[in-house]
Structures are given as structure tokens and as C-alpha cells.
Amino acid sequence: QKEVEQDPGPLSVPEGAIVSLNCTYSNSAFQYFMWYRQYSRKGPELLMYTYSSGNKEDGRFTAQVDKSSKYISLFIRDSQPSDSATYLCAMSTSSGAGSYQLTFGKGTKLSVIP
Amino acid sequence: DADVTQTPRNRITKTGKRIMLECSQTKGHDRMYWYRQDPGLGLRLIYYSFDVKDINKGEISDGYSVSRQAQAKFSLSLESAIPNQTALYFCATRSGGDTQYFGPGTRLTVL
Numbered sequence: 123q124k125e126v127e128q129d130p131g132p133l134s135v136p137e138g139a140i141v142s143l144n145c146t147y148s149n150s151a152f153q154y155f156m157w158y159r160q161y162s163r164k165g166p167e168l169l170m171y172t173y174s175s176g177n178k179e180d181g182r183f184t185a186q187v188d189k190s191s192k193y194i195s196l197f198i199r200d201s202q203p204s205d206s207a208t209y210l211c212a213m214s215t216s217s218g219a220g221s222y223q224l225t226f227g228k229g230t231k232l233s234v235i236p
Numbered sequence: 237d238a239d240v241t242q243t244p245r246n247r248i249t250k251t252g253k254r255i256m257l258e259c260s261q262t263k264g265h266d267r268m269y270w271y272r273q274d275p276g277l278g279l280r281l282i283y284y285s286f287d288v289k290d291i292n293k294g295e296i297s298d299g300y301s302v303s304r305q306a307q308a309k310f311s312l313s314l315e316s317a318i319p320n321q322t323a324l325y326f327c328a329t330r331s332g333g334d335t336q337y338f339g340p341g342t343r344l345t346v347l
Contacts, residue, residue, distance in 0.1 A: 130276065156335075165240070165326050165338030166279070210279065223294070224336060228278035 125149050128211055128227030137236050141198040145211035145227045148192065152213040152225070155187050157196045160208045160229065169209075170196065201234045208232070239263045240339035242327050248345045255314040257342050259327030265337075267330040268310040270294075270302060272323040273341075279326070285310055317346045 128145045135141055143157075154173055158166035170185040172178045172194075178185045186195040194213075198205055211227040240261045249255055259268065270282040281294030283302040291302060299321060303311045314321055327339040 128278075163341070165328075165340050167338065168335050171335065223281060223284070226279040228276065 125225050126211065126213060126227045129230055130228050132231040132233060134233045134235060135201055137201060137203060137234055139201050139234070141196075141201050141205070141232060141234075143196040143198075143209050143211075143230050143232070145194050146192055147194075147213060147225075149213075149215070149225075150189075150192065151215040152192075154214045155185070155194050156212040156214075156224070157183075157185055158210045158212060158226075160210060162207075166210055203234045203236050206233045240327060240329055240337055242325075242339040242342050244342060245340065246343045248347065249317055250347050251318055253317050253346075255317050255344065257312045257325055257327075257344070259310045259312070259339055261308050261310075261327075261329045261337075261339075263329050263331070263337060264307075265329040265331045266307065268304065269328040269330070269336065270300075270310070270312045271326045271328065272296070272321075273326060274323050282312065314344075314346075317344075319346045322346045 126145055126147045157170040159169045160166040172185045172187050175187045175189045182199045184197040208229040208231045210229040212224040214224050243258045266287050269284045271279045273279050280296050282296055282300050283294050285291050285304045288304050301313045322345050325342045328336040330336045
């Protein structure tokens, strides 16, 4: 079993839809959770960062962490064609100077159709 | 100017050739990373470095070597390229926090 599982999609939704992207993980030592967005032919860029269980909101984006279920989600409200990208979840077991490695999901490719 | 730059952006080479991919950063970060990205396999860590004197193997270091020439420069070498090293390669940097900043990537094709 991979440490981080993410459905690769592709996922295609109409403009304005609510998008739900998910990852599950098996390592209970993961404490820090991130979502990266990667446009075609670009490097990944950090979209959301969370530590504790619960929700974190930033504009149209909401990151949700359920440590008891080892499940994280990214919700995109009022999706736009500019949201079309690959979304990667990432996790680490520690933070700050002591940590060194992120474990990534395989990424979900999202297309938002006008 | 971009904070993390990679050269070349695209490279086609033949089996057995030596290849060097270069990464430079202007963010002043100590930590630098090399990843490869393959369809269906996601991002996998090849090597990472905490400073000029510190080099560490990642998940898939076999067939690769690195050099940290300065705080701002981190190079990845393929001593004898093989076709299954065809992939998209990313350099990333990180400060003391958790955010990694990725370069634009190098698309390498080994024929």
C-alpha cells in the first residue's frame, strides 16, 4: 500500500461547480498537509497548508483534514477555467528545521469547462 | 526574474551519455531538492541538500549524482543516461518553514 493515495482522474466539471479533491494516507505520523497546484509545463506551487484537523479556508479554496480517518480534501467553490490544473497533495511528518521530506500523492488532473 | 531557475528546460540525449541538469535560486534558502515526475508515479525525491556540505539520498537516487557548488546552486547528473530516466525533473528550495518552491522543470528524453 502506498503511503499516500490520490485518484489521478481526470476530473472534468462545468464552470461554477464545486470540486472535491481527496487523498488518503496510511502513515499516522503525518502531521502537516499541503495542496500544490501544477499548471501544464510548470512547477508545482503551494496552494494550501494545514496542520490540525478541521477546515482552513482561503478564498474559494477550503482544505479539510480528518486525522482520525487519515483523509484530506480540497474543495474549490465556484470553479473557474483558470483552476484547470493538476492538484497534488503532500504530507510531512514534522515541520520546521527538523523536517526534510514531503511525500506526494500522484496528483489529480482537473479540467473546468466554460 | 524567477526565484528558482533550471537549465536546460528541454533536453534530448542518447543512452549512455552523461547529462547535467542545473538549478539556481535567488531565495537564499539553505535546503535544495531534486525530484523527478513521471505519469502515474507522481513526484519522487532523488537527492536533497541542507547546505553546501550536506548531501542526502532520496527515494530513488540510483543512477544519479548531485553537486552543491554553492548555496544557490545544486546540480543533478546522470553519469550514463538510460531510457527509463526519461522524465520531468524539478528542483525545489525550502527555507526553515514547510513550503517548497519549485523551479519550472526540465523535460529530459533519453533515446
